[in-house]
Amino acid sequence: MACNQISAEGEWMRRLYDLRLVRSTSPIFAITWTVMHRIEPDSPLYGLTDQDLQMGQAELIVTLTGIDDTFSQTIYARHSYLADEILWGHRFADILHLDSNGHRYVDYSHFHTTLPA
Structure with missing residues (x-):
């Protein structure tokens, strides 16, 4: 997750946070896989509202790396979700x-x- 924040010194900065996933890898992706992050007290999302994410211009950035079984090629995918796209x-x-x-x-x-x- 990337979002704008004001530091303790009053400086504007763009911060990056890793979101711990319930399952960060999958040995087989042949059917389907839903990526999940639990919003618990140690999560950067804990206690935030839709308005907080909008004001901080939050962005969830999803990157995926895998191996294509047919060609044994590494594949990469990336997508980002802006705060107003989160349901x-x-x-x-x-x-x-x-x-x-x-x-x-x-x-x-x-x-x-x-x-x-």
Whole structure:
């Protein structure tokens, strides 16, 4: 997370914080993986409101590194979410389902769908 803050000396600065993840790696990414950070007292997000994030121009920066199994190539992805793009009180819809034969499949049509938590 990156956000603007005023230091104890009164100086404006852009601070970077690492957000500890529930699971920071996945040995297999063949189906799906939801990245989660618990907002607990030691989290930089603890006690912050939507207004706090807006005022600090907060930005969640997500970077992903992995190996493509087919070509054994390293792949990289990066995306950033600005404070006004964060949906409070929502969760992602489940995209993993079972068909009538009990086989798992991923429904990518709901990849960006969120639901009230």
